[in-house]
Amino acid sequence: MSEIRSAEDMVAEADTGARQAGPFADTLIFALCITWSLFQLYIASKLPGILAQATGIGIFANIVAQARFVHLAFAIALATLAFPMFGHRKSIPVYDWVLALAGVAACLYLVIFRFEIADRPGLWSTTDIVMSGIGMTVLMIAVYRSLGLPLVIIASLFLSLAFFGGYSTWIGSITNYGGSSFSKAMGHYWMQTEGVFGVALGVSTSMIFLFVLFGALLEKAGGGNWFIKVAISLLGTLRGGPAKAAVLSSMMTGMISGSSIANTVTTGTFTIPLMKRIGFSSEKSGAVEVASSTNGQLTPPVMGAAAFLMVEYVNIPYIEVIKHAFLPAVISYIALLYIVHLESLKLRLEGLKKPGRHIGILMILILFLTGFLFMAAITFLLVLFRTALEPMMPGATVYPALILLLLAYLGLVYVASKFPDLVVDDPNAKAVSAPRLTPTFFGGAYFALPIFILVWNLMVRTEHLDRLSPALSAFWATMAMIIVALTHRPLKAIFRGESEFANQAVAGFQDFVNGLVSGARNMIGIGVATGAAGIIVGTISLTGAHQIIGQVIEVISGGNLIILLVLVAVLSLILGMGLPTTANYIVVSSLMAPVIVSVGAQSGLIVPLIAVHMFVFYFGILADDTPPVGLAAYAAAAISRGDPIKTGVQGFAYDIRTALLPFMFIFNTDL
Structure with missing residues (x-):
């Protein structure tokens, strides 16, 4: 090249x-x-x-x-x-x-x-x-x-x-x-x-598009930049801080992005030059970014497009998919953070400078725990609030809850107006420092509200409240995101007493339109891929082709489940080097999921179908940075100006250290 x-x-x-x-x-x-x-x-x-x-x-x-x-x-x-x-x-x-x-x-x-x-x-x-x-x-x-x-x-x-x-x-x-x-x-x-x-194609129509659109609107409104800056402000001053911030920001961006390539570019444009500046080589900085970005598709609540197909193929609620993916996703990112830390120690790297008080690792952990407990407390109080109102307003408690969310949004935008707007920094500037946490976090905390609505609709269930379907959850979260995209700029102008209300309203409308365009363009490949994957599924139902491939694989594996899993992993990696994650998942799961369950039964093991599908899903994700043709690796190399093959090899090496994770899906799915 x-x-x-x-x-x-x-x-x-x-x-x-x-x-x-x-x-x-x-x-x-x-x-x-x-x-x-x-x-x-x-x-x-x-x-x-x-x-x-x-x-x-x-x-x-x-x-x-x-x-x-x-x-x-x-x-x-x-x-x-x-x-x-x-x-x-x-x-x-x-x-x-x-x-x-x-x-x-x-x-x-x-x-x-x-x-x-x-x-x-x-x-x-x-x-x-x-x-x-x-x-x-x-x-x-x-x-x-x-x-x-x-x-x-x-x-x-x-x-x-x-x-x-x-x-x-x-x-x-x-x-x-x-x-x-x-x-x-x-x-x-x-x-x-x-x-x-x-x-x-039905899942692409009813679910995947809405989640992709939600992510596109959040990105265009400034949510992606907020994720990156919060990650840099938290971890940027630690040893090898930009690399650790790349892992965290890729995880957060990955939650709302269905594309590992787009995730790589969104976060890598800023984090890769910073990693190179503190001492990472071009290939290592690209590898850290691509390994972090590909794993973002495994991170709940919004996982890759294949996760929504899993709902239909396995016939389980989306919340069950989230439960099975949560722990492996957390462990994979902890492992990546540890790998980055070891690399930083070997290279004797330092972090970015930061104005004000530095935050130590203990304080970062406390902040994470506090944030988790705070969100849990808010959820619990909101459930109590709606439960108390249910006898007086049967089936209509959503309206006062929406009023509370509106007040919370206005309050957070008011707080954000007291801080400078979060502009996209130039990572190639001569002097780069980590931003302060307080103005960075509160400068865009309102972006978390649509995500809260999405998670609430997907996960919260009580005696009086039912979970919504993934499609409805994404729809209401997207509507909330549209409101945020249209209003957060003019509202801040009003709260600041500025005279540029009209200009800010126009800018908000442009963000909304750009989000609509970006969401549709991001769906082109997924739309035609799910259509083409239907040809494969249709052939299997027409001919019984899974019996042929199943028998061949069974003969090669000798009926041994571990050997079969290794063969399926290799097949996923090989196909995934040329196929997008969604198409790869459809092909391999359609052919091999029944075979794995059957071989497991012959070995005296009960292998849950969701475990098999998560196993295939994980290795399909891993293939995005697998050399020689993993496209995410090429995107990272384009930013880092490094060799794409070396970047892919190094990124794959980082990921393969966590490659035992999918075996958790098979042998301990109750974790």
Whole structure:
């Protein structure tokens, strides 16, 4: 690699699309992104039912049932327009317009003609098959554009199995699969919810988008910068402080980011130059950042997109996924902090200078414990408050609780107005010091309120209060975040007595719009990946392919569970070097989860299904910094100006020291 691309280009090419094709195309992509985000908020709200009841027009409610088709239509259109295929970054060629229109038409065909299709299940017309073929082709091209060749190759292999597997007597003897006609296969993959529009795309539509949008709004409003500055103010003055702050800030940012690459760039842009300044090499500083950022997808309450798929695949509440992930996530970050500390001792490094009183490690631990206890106390008091009001206001205690949250928000913004705004510092400045904790923390503490709402809705359950679904939890947290993004700037201007209320209101609206655009662009890859992963799942249900792969793996492992787990871990790492975490998880869990459970049963062990899925999920995350092609490692190397292979090797070495963690999922899931 003759020269390392900029970190921003890495994120654009890998996550959001790097095409800049002029005013018209840019405006169209911008409008599609905003429309997609607003559409997702619309279907997650009660508006469709309210409008349908008020107007008597059923289309308002029916669109929710057809949302998967519209969701994929947006993803395909944006993948085609935003991701160049043959280097046309400054223009959109005619074939891209044709592909975009064809892909959207193939998806919306299922919406427009849904009643006719429902009247002839399994009896597909010529038009059905033609539209299915077009949709499958455009989807595969969109996957290639946004995610590269690996997922296309894997999906193509499964398609080959569906079409040509019937010609193999060996496959037929194992699965009793006699082959499939083009018509039957296309109908299976596209015309019903067994293939492309299956569980994975359904979860992307109903849950994943809202969580990604929540994270994007929080980032654009300034929450990401607040996380970084709080981490630097807490840990920056310790030995090797910027590296320890990189671990903490990546953990906090990872809680609201579904992309390890975006997490690497968001925090690494600031922390990597600071690590280099105190004495870390380019490769070590990039490795610390990438190891911390990839593990952020394992950190509750908002984990990587695959965690929401796990809810559907394992058929358990999201709170159970959080319970199983919490302890391993905490241990992984403690391990990374300890590794960084040992590296700092070996290199005899110091921390950043800081104005005012320095905070020792004991005080940091006390602050963490105090903060945890404070949040627990607030939660307990709020539960008591709503429980006391329940007899007087049955089912309506949420309204006084919302008034309390509003007052808390206004109070925190008022306190924040007494401190300078948290601007993004230049990490390459000649003199860099750690900010003071008090003004930094209180300067943005109101950003924690939407996260509190999210955690409350996901986790709190009493006699009178039920937990909300992940989708509803994300919706209400996102609505709270929208309010914060729109109002925190003008409110601070009012509290400070400034005359720039209008300018600050405009800036808040720009943050909101940028969050909508960023959320949609971050979802392009996930949208088409879950669609393509449906091809794999659809092939398994059509052919019984899991029996073939399961038997092969069982033979190789000799029926030994430990050997089988090692083989599955290696498979996850190999596939994960070319696949995003979500697609990797779908592929490996669909093929190997039943096999692990079966082999465990043969060995006399009861292996919980959630443990198997968490095991696969962890190693899929780990692959993001696995050399030679882990994209997060390349992003970190782009910032540090280091060698990407060495950065990936070092980051993988840091992560592999915690690689025994996923075995906790298998052998001690009650921890």
